[in-house]
Amino acid sequence: MRSSTVTDVSTLLMIDSASARDRDDAFSVTPLVGGGGWTVEVHIAGVADVVELGSVADEQAFLRAETRYLRSRTIPMLGETAEQAATLTADSRRTSLRVTGTLTTDGRLVDTAVGRAQIPSGRCVAVDHAEVPGILTDPAHPLHPQLAAADAAAQVLLTARRDGGALAFYDLTRGWASNEDGAIVAIAAELRTVTYVIVQELMISTNEAVALWCVEQGLPILFRNHRPNPVAGSTDELMNEIAAAAGDPDLFAKLRGRLLSTLRAATYDPTVHGHYGLRLSAYSHVTSPLRRVADLINQRIIFAHLDSSPAPYTADQLAALGADLNRRTRAAREAKKNHFKHADQRIVAEQATADLTALDSRRFHKVLKAEAAGSLRAQLAAELARRVDADLMTAPDVAVLIDAADPTWLPIQLRVLDTLADTHPEMGPSVASVWRQTHPDQPPTDLEIRRNGAAHNPLFAARATHLGVRGPWATSTAKRQAEQAALWAAVRAQLIGTDQPDTEPDWPTTEPSPQPTTPLLAPQVSGFAESAEPHCTATPAALNLDGAKKSKALSNPIAWLMSLAQNNNQPPPEWNFCTEGPAHAPRFTATVRLAGHSATADATTKTAAKTASATALIETLFRQR
Numbered sequence: 001m002r003s004s005t006v007t008d009v010s011t012l013l014m015i016d017s018a019s020a021r022d023r024d025d026a027f028s029v030t031p032l033v034g035g036g037g038w039t040v041e042v043h044i045a046g047v048a049d050v051v052e053l054g055s056v057a058d059e060q061a062f063l064r065a066e067t068r069y070l071r072s073r074t075i076p077m078l079g080e081t082a083e084q085a086a087t088l089t090a091d092s093r094r095t096s097l098r099v100t101g102t103l104t105t106d107g108r109l110v111d112t113a114v115g116r117a118q119i120p121s122g123r124c125v126a127v128d129h130a131e132v133p134g135i136l137t138d139p140a141h142p143l144h145p146q147l148a149a150a151d152a153a154a155q156v157l158l159t160a161r162r163d164g165g166a167l168a169f170y171d172l173t174r175g176w177a178s179n180e181d182g183a184i185v186a187i188a189a190e191l192r193t194v195t196y197v198i199v200q201e202l203m204i205s206t207n208e209a210v211a212l213w214c215v216e217q218g219l220p221i222l223f224r225n226h227r228p229n230p231v232a233g234s235t236d237e238l239m240n241e242i243a244a245a246a247g248d249p250d251l252f253a254k255l256r257g258r259l260l261s262t263l264r265a266a267t268y269d270p271t272v273h274g275h276y277g278l279r280l281s282a283y284s285h286v287t288s289p290l291r292r293v294a295d296l297i298n299q300r301i302i303f304a305h306l307d308s309s310p311a312p313y314t315a316d317q318l319a320a321l322g323a324d325l326n327r328r329t330r331a332a333r334e335a336k337k338n339h340f341k342h343a344d345q346r347i348v349a350e351q352a353t354a355d356l357t358a359l360d361s362r363r364f365h366k367v368l369k370a371e372a373a374g375s376l377r378a379q380l381a382a383e384l385a386r387r388v389d390a391d392l393m394t395a396p397d398v399a400v401l402i403d404a405a406d407p408t409w410l411p412i413q414l415r416v417l418d419t420l421a422d423t424h425p426e427m428g429p430s431v432a433s434v435w436r437q438t439h440p441d442q443p444p445t446d447l448e449i450r451r452n453g454a455a456h457n458p459l460f461a462a463r464a465t466h467l468g469v470r471g472p473w474a475t476s477t478a479k480r481q482a483e484q485a486a487l488w489a490a491v492r493a494q495l496i497g498t499d500q501p502d503t504e505p506d507w508p509t510t511e512p513s514p515q516p517t518t519p520l521l522a523p524q525v526s527g528f529a530e531s532a533e534p535h536c537t538a539t540p541a542a543l544n545l546d547g548a549k550k551s552k553a554l555s556n557p558i559a560w561l562m563s564l565a566q567n568n569n570q571p572p573p574e575w576n577f578c579t580e581g582p583a584h585a586p587r588f589t590a591t592v593r594l595a596g597h598s599a600t601a602d603a604t605t606k607t608a609a610k611t612a613s614a615t616a617l618i619e620t621l622f623r624q625r
Contacts, residue, residue: 011125012043013146014088015199017190018128022067022076022290023088026096026124027202029103029150038103038153042206043088043119046095047078047289048300050086053312057082058296065328067291076290083290090124097286097299099206103153107160112209116306132195151194154201161204166279167235169242170197173604176246180204181226182263182277184242184256203287204278210302211284215272219305220315221298222322224283225273226266232259235279243607253362265329268294268322270315294325356383361394369400376408388416391423391551395430399438402431402491413495421488424552426563428487432466442467445490447483452507461505464490469497473505540596543568543621550622557614561594570595573617575610592617 012026028041051057057078068075076083088094098117101109127135127143135141136151161168169178175187177196187196207224214221232238238259245251266275268285275283286302289295300312313321356379359367364387371380384401387393393416401413420427432445446465450473453459461475462482471490476482493500543564553560561573573594581587589602590609599620601612 010041010123011143011146012041012119012123013143013150014090014124014126015129015132015195016126018126018130021074021080021087022083023126024288024290024295025199025203025206026088026119027150029146029153029202031149031152032102035105037105038149040101040103040109040153040202040205042099042202042287043096043117044099044206044287044295044299045086045088045290046097046116046299046303047086047296048303049095051078051082051296053300061293061296065293065325077293078290087290088119088124090126091121093121094119097302099209101209103156103205105156107156107163109205109209112213114210114213114302114306116303127195129191129193129195132198133193136194147198150198150202154198157201157205158197161201161279164279165235167238167277169239171246171605172196174246176252178242180224180275180277180283181266182232182238183259184252206287207284208278208280208282210286210298211272211280211282214284214302215282217305219301220270220318221284221301222268222270222294222318222325223272224266224275224285224294225269226275226277226283227264227273228276229262229264232262243605246605247603247608247611265333267326267329270318270322297321356380357386361392361397365394365397365400368397372400372404372409375406376404376412381412384412384416388419391549393420395427395434398427398431399434402435402495410495414492417488417492417495421485421492425481425484425488428484431491432464432487445487447486449479449483450505451479452505459507461507462486463500463505466490466494468499469494470500470502472500473503475505475508541568541570543570543595543597545621545625548622550618553618553622554615557611557618561592561614561617565594568595573614575613577606577609597621 010028010030012028014023014026016023024045026043028039030039030041032038051061060079060082061077064075064077067077078086086094088096096117096119098115099112101112103109125143127147132147135143135147138144158168158170167178167182169176169184171177172187172192172194175189175192176184177187177200179185211221211223214223241255242252245255263277266277272282274281284298285292285294286298287295289299297313297318301318304310304312356364356367364383368380368384371377384393387397398416398420401409401416404413436442436444448463448465450461451458452461457477459475459477460479460482461473462479462485463473464471464483464486466487469490471486471493474482474485474489476485544567545564548564558573564570565572573592575590575592577591578589579586580589587602587604588606588609589600590606590613591598591600592610592613594617597617597620599613599617601609601616603609603612
C-alpha cells in the first residue's frame with residue numbers, strides 16, 4: 001500500500017553545476033510574515049521507487065557504494081539508465097521524499113514533517129552555481145527573493161552550528177571547507193560561491209531532521225555516527241589554527257594532514273550515537289540517494305514505513321550493511337593514505353638527487369627528514385651549510401637535524417647549532433618545542449633558572465637538560481636571553497656527549513652595565529593582544545633596528561613586532577579592525593600602531609588582514625632605517 005502524496009505549486013530550486021546529470025535534491029525557502037523565520041521545503045529524488053531491491057541497478061549500487069567523479073569521466077553509482085530515470089528534472093514528473101519544517105531565527109528547524117511527494121513537470125528550476133551570486137545582487141531577477149531567503153536561512157544555520165561548537169569552516173576564496181568529520185577538503189573551482197554554503201547548510205539540516213524523525217518513529221536506519229578523538233583538540237582551538245594557517249600553504253597542508261590523522265571517521269550504524277563533528281544528537285545520510293548507497297538504503301526503509309509495507313531489511317541485514325560500508329570506507333581511506341604516502345616518498349627520493357638549492361622550504365624539509373636516518377651525503381651537507389649561512393633554516397629543520405644519529409652528521413649539526421645560537425638565539429625555544437611535539441614519549445628539555453645581583457640591575461643564569469644530558473650555565477642581564485642560550489648549549493652538549501657537572505652558576509665578578517644592550521629578538525609567541533582603542537604616540541618614536549634582518553621579520557611579522565616593542569621598551573602593537581562587504585564575503589581592514597608608527601591593510605579574513613598590516617608596518621620601518 002502506498003501512502004498519500006503531497007504536491008505543491010511553488011518553485012523548487014535545483015542548484016548544481018550546469019552539466020550535472022544526477023540531481024538529488026530541490027528546495028524552497030520562504031520567509032514567514034513578520035520576519036519570524038522561514039518555511040523550508042526540501043525534496044529528495046525518489047530513487048527507491050525506480051531502483052527495486054535486488055535489481056541489477058541495486059546490485060551495481062552496492063558494488064560501487066558511491067558515484068566516482070574522476071578527472072576525465074564520472075562513474076554513476078546506479079549506472080546511467082537508472083540514474084536518468086530517477087534524477088530530478090525540470091521537464092518530467094518525479095516522486096520524492098519530502099521534508100518540511102519551520103526554521104527559526106536562532107537556527108532551529110521545528111515542526112518537521114517527513115512524507116512522500118510528487119513533483120509535477122515544470123515545478124523544478126535548474127540553477128547553476130555560477131549564476132547565484134549575480135541573482136543575489138539583482139533584485140529584479142525572478143529567483144532573487146527565493147535565493148535571498150535561502151542565503152539568509154543558510155547563514156542562520158551556519159551561525160547556530162558554530163555557536164553549538166561544530167567545526168564549520170568555509171574558505172571560498174582559496175577553495176577549502178570542513179567536511180562533516182572535521183577534515184579540510186577541497187572545493188571544486190566551479191563550486192566556490194556562496195551557493196556552496198547554501199546547499200551544504202540546508203542539506204545538513206535536512207539530514208539531521210530526518211534522523212530525529214526516525215528516532216521519534218522508532219525506525220532503525222543507517223544513522224551517521226561520529227565519535228570524538230580526545231587528542232584532536234577542541235573545536236575552538238582547531239578553528240583558530242585553521243584561520244591562522246589559511247594564508248600559509250605549507251602550514252595549511254600540514255594542518256590538513258594532522259586533521260586527517262587525528263579526527264576519527266564517521267560510521268554507519270542502526271543505533272544512534274550522535275555526531276561529534278557536527279555537534280548533533282542524531283544525524284543521517286538521506287539527501288544523496290543517486291550518489292551514495294547508504295542514502296538509498298535509508299530511503300527504502302523510510303518509504304516502506306510511510307507506505308505501511310514490510311521493512312526491506314531485517315535488523316541483522318541492516319547492521320551487516322552498515323558494517324560492510326564502514327569496512328569499505330576504512331579500506332578506501334587506508335588505500336588513499338598509502339597512495340599519497342608512496343607518491344610522496346617517490347617524489348622525495350627524486351628531489352634528493354636533484355638540485356637541492358632549487359627546493360622550497362617544504363620540499364627540502366621532506367628530503368632532510370628522509371635522509372636523516374642514514375649517513376650524510378656531501379651534497380646535502382653542502383646545502384645545509386648554504387642554507388644556514390643564507391638564513392634559510394627553520395626550527396622544524398633543526399629539530400630533524402639534531403635527531404640524525406650517524407656520526408657523519410655531527411660536524412654539520414654543530415655548525416648549524418653554533419651559527420643559529422649566534423645569529424638567531426630566539427630560535428632555541430622553538431626548536432625545543434618542535435622537537436618535543438615530534439617526541440611525545442621523551443621527557444621535555446628541562447630548564448633551571450637562577451637570579452643574582454641587585455633588584456635594579458639583576459643577572460640571570462639558565463641551564464637546560466636535553467635527553468638526560470646537562471648543558472653549561474648561560475648568564476645574561478635578561479632572563480629570556482639566558483634561557484635561549486641555555487637551550488642551544490644543552491642540545492650541543494647532548495650531541496657531543498658532554499654532561500656538565502651539577503654546579504652553581506659562575507657569576508661574573510664585574511658589575512653589569514646599568515643599561516645592558518639587548519639584541520633585537522624575534523621569539524615565537526603563541527598569542528598577541530588586540531585592542532579596539534589604538535595606542536597613540538604624538539611623535540613616532542625611533543625604534544632600534546640594529547642587527548635586524550628584514551627577511552626574518554617578514555617570516556613572522558606579528559611576533560616580530562611584539563618583540564620589537566618589548567626590546568625598545570614600548571607598549572605592544574595594537575590593532576583595530578573594520579569590516580565591509582556582505583556576510584558571505586566580508587572584507588576586513590586592519591590598522592596596526594606601534595610607537596606612533598602605523599600601517600593599514602585589508603584581506604578576506606581577519607587574521608590575514610592582521611598579518612598583512614604587520615607586514616606593511618615592517619616594510620615602512622625598514623625603509624625609514
